[in-house]
Amino acid sequence: MEKILLDTDIGGDIDDAVCLAYLLSEPQCELLGITTVCGEPEKRAAVADAICRTVGRTIPIVAGLDTTLQPIPVYPTPDGARALARWPHGVFEKGDAPAFLYRKIRENPHEVVLIGIGNMTNIATLFCAYPDAPGLLKGLCVMNGYFGAAPLPEPCYNWNAWADPLASKLVFASRIATHRAIPLEVTDLLTIEAERAGNLLKADSNLIKAVLDFGGAWLESAGKLTLHDPLAAVSVFHPAICSFERGMVQVETELESNMGGTAFTPDPNGNVEIARTVDRERFYEIVSAALQ
Numbered sequence: 001m002e003k004i005l006l007d008t009d010i011g012g013d014i015d016d017a018v019c020l021a022y023l024l025s026e027p028q029c030e031l032l033g034i035t036t037v038c039g040e041p042e043k044r045a046a047v048a049d050a051i052c053r054t055v056g057r058t059i060p061i062v063a064g065l066d067t068t069l070q071p072i073p074v075y076p077t078p079d080g081a082r083a084l085a086r087w088p089h090g091v092f093e094k095g096d097a098p099a100f101l102y103r104k105i106r107e108n109p110h111e112v113v114l115i116g117i118g119n120m121t122n123i124a125t126l127f128c129a130y131p132d133a134p135g136l137l138k139g140l141c142v143m144n145g146y147f148g149a150a151p152l153p154e155p156c157y158n159w160n161a162w163a164d165p166l167a168s169k170l171v172f173a174s175r176i177a178t179h180r181a182i183p184l185e186v187t188d189l190l191t192i193e194a195e196r197a198g199n200l201l202k203a204d205s206n207l208i209k210a211v212l213d214f215g216g217a218w219l220e221s222a223g224k225l226t227l228h229d230p231l232a233a234v235s236v237f238h239p240a241i242c243s244f245e246r247g248m249v250q251v252e253t254e255l256e257s258n259m260g261g262t263a264f265t266p267d268p269n270g271n272v273e274i275a276r277t278v279d280r281e282r283f284y285e286i287v288s289a290a291l292q
Contacts (some may be wrong), residue, residue, distance in 0.1 A: 002112045002236060003030045003138075005104055007064070007097070008229075009038035009118030011047045011078025014215025018047060018201070018287075019229040021119055021211050024055050024065035025290040028237050032104050033060040037118040038163065041066050042092045043081040047214055050089035052205040060102060063091075064097025064122040070253060072164035079212040087210055098126035102133055109136045111178070113236050116142040117229035119163035124170040139178035143232040144168060145249060145262040147274060148185035155259050158184055161251060162260030169251035172262075175271045182235060183262070186275045187228040190283060197225040200288055208291060227287065231278060234286055241283055244273035 004023060010016035010219040023029050034052075036044035045063040052059045066075075101122065105112050114137055116123050123140075126133050134140075144170075161168040172181070192200070197219060203209050212219070219225060235242050247270035252261040264274055 001028055001030050002113055003032055003108050004236070005033050005101055005114045006031065007035045007037060007101070007113055007114065007116045007118060007122050008048065009044060010036065011044040011080045011214065012076065014211065014219050014225070015064050015227050015229040016117055017211040017215045018227055019052050019233050021207050022230050022233050022287060022290050024052065024057060024159065024207065026237055031059055032108070032112065033062070033100060035062045035064045035101060037064045037097070037122045039066050039076040040081070042077055043078050043084070045092040046084055046089045047078060047081055050084060050087035051207065051210050051214070054090050054210045058245060061092065061095045061218060062095040062100040063092045064095070068119065068121050068164035068167065069124060070164055072163055079217065083213040090205055094167060097122045098129050099150060101126050102130040105133055105136050110138050113135055113139040113141060115232055115236065117232055119160050120167035120171045121164045124167035127170060127174050134174045134176045137176050137228065139180070139230065139236070140176045141180045141182065141232050141236055142171065143182045143229050144271070145181050145183040145274065146185060147183050147262060147264045155257070155261060158260055158262065161262055163258040165251055165253040168260065169253055171249055172249040172272060179271055180235065180273045182232045182242070182250065182275045182277070184228070186242065186278050187226060187231050189278055189280055190231060192224040194219055194223050194225060200284065201291070230287055231283060234283060235275070238286055239278050242275040243277045245276050246270045246273050248272065251273070
């Protein structure tokens with residue numbers, strides 16, 4: 001069993017909801033808690049709670065930070081939260097997510113893997129407020145960064161870094177026993193057409209019905225499905241799914257034209273391992289089997 005904490009900006013893109021559904025279905029996962037981040041974290045917490053309730057699970061959930069360490073020009077809101085009217089859920093007020101994460105980590109020293117699939121504000125604040133937290137973690141796995149050869153159309157495509165560049169810089173500088181990042185150019189390899197998504201996400205359970213209800217509008221508008229965030233979770237339980245390279249990651253926090261841009265320097269003594277490849281077919285086998 002792996003003891004897991006999930007930090008997420010669930011409520012918009014469907015892959016956050018799929019990631020949570022996978023964790024709820026993964027038999028090796030002991031989900032200790034969920035924290036939400038980004039605009040309207042209270043609604044995001046309610047979405048997470050609604051999904052957990054579909055499988056009869058009561059998971060501790062804390063609505064976290066919606067103000068970033070480095071200001072950005074937008075305030076993203078969870079469009080999928082409109083579906084809350086159709087699903088039982090709790091009502092949440094903003095809480096102290098970093099303190100909650102720290103308490104769970106202190107209760108389970110060197111046993112917790114923290115998975116971060118939103119902007120890094122909660123996690124960076126955790127590490128700043130509680131400097132011993134990185135050393136108490138078993139691992140950190142984030143969906144963050146872009147290290148591809150071709151330039152991105154816009155810096156915001158690397159959303160989890162762009163949405164709080166300073167937070168990403170602080171997190172990428174941290175030393176953790178196992179510190180891994182799943183970047184955009186690797187998760188993009190998992191893209192499938194929306195039609196195929198129906199074969200993967202079969203709406204024959206309340207869990208998948210909820211996932212599709214909260215994220216279906218996004219899926220329909222995108223016309224395709226890329227399971228960015230679930231790969232971070234799957235790689236914790238099936239580490240051979242990706243190959244990794246060790247080094248150092250730098251994050252741009254000053255140049256507006258490349259704000260949140262990430263650069264990787266290979267270094268055998270580096271503090272971060274970034275994913276370089278993914279076994280696409282094996283990934284979909286694992287996710288499909290878990291969600292059946």
